[in-house]
Amino acid sequence: MHPGLRQFVKPDDLEWSFGDDFSVQKVGLGDQLTKRTTPRYREFQDALLARFGQTLPRFGAIWCFLYPNIMIEWYPDIIVVSTIYPKGAGACVNHVEFYYPEALYKDMPDYFTAEKAAYMETAVEDEEACLLLEKGRRALYLSGEEEHGPIEPFLEAGVAHFYDWLAKQ
Incomplete structure (x- = not known):
C-alpha cells in the first residue's frame, strides 16, 4: 500500500505523541x-529537491488527528486540513483544504x-483501503463476529x- 508515499517518507523514522483527544505522527x-x-x-x-537543495526538511510529513474527525497534515511548505x-451509518464526506504560503506559491x-497530485494519489489508495476494511467489517458484523485487528502496534499506534478514545465516549 502507498508505494509513492512509502518512498517519500521514512516509516522507520517515526515519532508518536498522544493526548486525551489527539495523536500526532511525525515521519x-x-x-x-x-x-x-x-x-x-x-x-x-x-520539485522538493529543486526547492530545498541539500537543506532538506527533517520530516516528510506530520499528521495530527484531532478526535473524532479532523486531520491536520504538514508537508514541507504545505498544510492540509481534512474534515x-x-x-x-455507512457513508461520509471528506472535505480537504490545501494551504500554501502565498509568496512561495x-x-x-x-x-x-x-x-497535490502526490497527495491525491495517496488519498485514492486510502479510499480503496477504507472500502475494503468496511466490507470486511460489515461481513464480520453480519456473521455475528466482533474483530478489531490486526493493527500494527508501531506504525498504527494512533x-x-x-x-480507546472512542470506547470512553
Whole structure:
C-alpha cells in the first residue's frame, strides 16, 4: 500500500505523541528521494529537491488527528486540513483544504501542483483501503463476529489510541 508515499517518507523514522483527544505522527523524510517511485511522487520529489537543495526538511510529513474527525497534515511548505462529515451509518464526506504560503506559491506553483497530485494519489489508495476494511467489517458484523485487528502496534499506534478514545465516549 502507498508505494509513492512509502518512498517519500521514512516509516522507520517515526515519532508518536498522544493526548486525551489527539495523536500526532511525525515521519522522517525519505533518504532516497532520487530512487524510482510512482510518476506523481517522482514529480513532487523532484520539485522538493529543486526547492530545498541539500537543506532538506527533517520530516516528510506530520499528521495530527484531532478526535473524532479532523486531520491536520504538514508537508514541507504545505498544510492540509481534512474534515470527515458523517452522512449516515455507512457513508461520509471528506472535505480537504490545501494551504500554501502565498509568496512561495506565486514563485513556485509547479511545486504545489506536484504535491497535490502526490497527495491525491495517496488519498485514492486510502479510499480503496477504507472500502475494503468496511466490507470486511460489515461481513464480520453480519456473521455475528466482533474483530478489531490486526493493527500494527508501531506504525498504527494512533488507530489503537483512537479506538480507546472512542470506547470512553
